[in-house]
Amino acid sequence: MSEQRVGDHTGELRVGEPIPELKVTPDRYLTYRYAGASGDFNPIHIDEEFARSVGLPGKILHGLWSMAQVARALTDAAGGPTHLKRLSVQFRGMGVPEQEVTVRGIVREIADGRAIVDVEAEQSGSKIIRNAEATLAL
Amino acid sequence: MPVNTKAIGKSFPPMRYAxxxxxxxxxxxxxxxxxxxxxxxxxxxxxxxxxxxxPPMFAVVYGLPAVGVALFDPEVEANFARLVHGGQELQWGPVLVAGDEVSTEVSVADIFERVGLGYYIFESVSRNQRGEEVCRGTWTNIVRGV
Incomplete structure (x- = not known):
């Protein structure tokens, strides 16, 4: 099948080794674009005043946007979108715009043509996604 | 106030997405x-x-409206003002391409209370126009201070 060749631009995955780190800084207006793209218009993501009124520091990132950054690090590492078979995450703390987010992962296990990868996303020293686990088809 | 568990097992009509x-x-x-x-x-x-x-996480685009219906169901009684997204699990089958049509069915997998937090767990199953399972999701929503 030729379908998995495009994007097969990265090296092999090896047990105990990290996947390439992904760094991204969501700009000031990212939450609006993600709200429009995803359909999630919860005001805690797009309304500064509302967010403060419910005890948040200000507009916060959508957890599912942060999860998409984890997914992107994985599909980039594995060679494209068809390789990601499972992703499970816990949302912790909260991400905010205009600060860099870093996704890191380590290959825990490879068996039967699949890799299990432990992943997390961190921003300004605190984890915004933890205990994430992914299954990649090799 | 204890959480109301009567909606556990309830399923909702499939929602289609082009x-x-x-x-x-x-x-x-x-x-x-x-x-x-x-x-x-x-x-x-x-x-x-x-x-x-x-992309795999496009599952949010076709899955969220279907989960939203379940979350807003009066029998589920989730308090939105205190709702946070606690966790998410997605499993993927064949990828979707433009022109595909997806049908997503959501059910209430569990509702329970633990140390003052209300857990509302929904399961979604999405199939393409050929009936292949393209995504299965577990959506964990947490209501603070139930």
């Missing part, structure tokens, strides 16, 4: 995708797909 090329591009831009399969029709076709490919 996957559009520009929506895939819009979503892919919003999450910072760079793989040409998500944007470039020629690249997607050269790779054997009939149209641009939806």
């Amino acid at each position: 996957v559009g090329r520009e929506k895939i591009r819009e979503y892919s831009r919003a999450v910072g995708e760079t793989n040409p399969l998500h944007f470039d029709l020629d690249a997607a076709r050269a790779a054997g797909f009939s149209d641009v490919v939806a």
Whole structure:
């Protein structure tokens, strides 16, 4: 099948080794674009005043946007979108715009043509996604 | 106030979603995708797909409206003002491309209370127009201070 060749631009995955780190800084207006793209218009993501009124520091990132950054690090590492078979995450703390987010992962296990990868996303020293686990088809 | 568990097991009518090329591009831009399969029709076709490919997390776009119906169901009684997204699990089958149609069925997997937090767990199963399971999701929502 030729379908998995495009994007097969990265090296092999090896047990105990990290996947390439992904760094991204969501700009000031990212939450609006993600709200429009995803359909999630919860005001805690797009309304500064509302967010403060419910005890948040200000507009916060959508957890599912942060999860998409984890997914992107994985599909980039594995060679494209068809390789990601499972992703499970816990949302912790909260991400905010205009600060860099870093996704890191380590290959825990490879068996039967699949890799299990432990992943997390961190921003300004605190984890915004933890205990994430992914299954990649090799 | 204890959580109301009467909605456990309730399932909702399937919701259909037509996957559009520009929506895939819009979503892919919003999450910072760079793989040409998500944007470039020629690249997607050269790779054997009939149209641009939806990133795996596009499952949010067709899944969220269906989960929303369950979450807003009066029998579920979740307090939205105190709702946070606690966790998410997604499992994928074949990828979706523009032109596909997805049908998503959501059910209430569990509702329970633990140390002052109310857990509302929904399960979604999404199938394409050929009946293949393209995504199965577990959506964990937590209500603070039940």
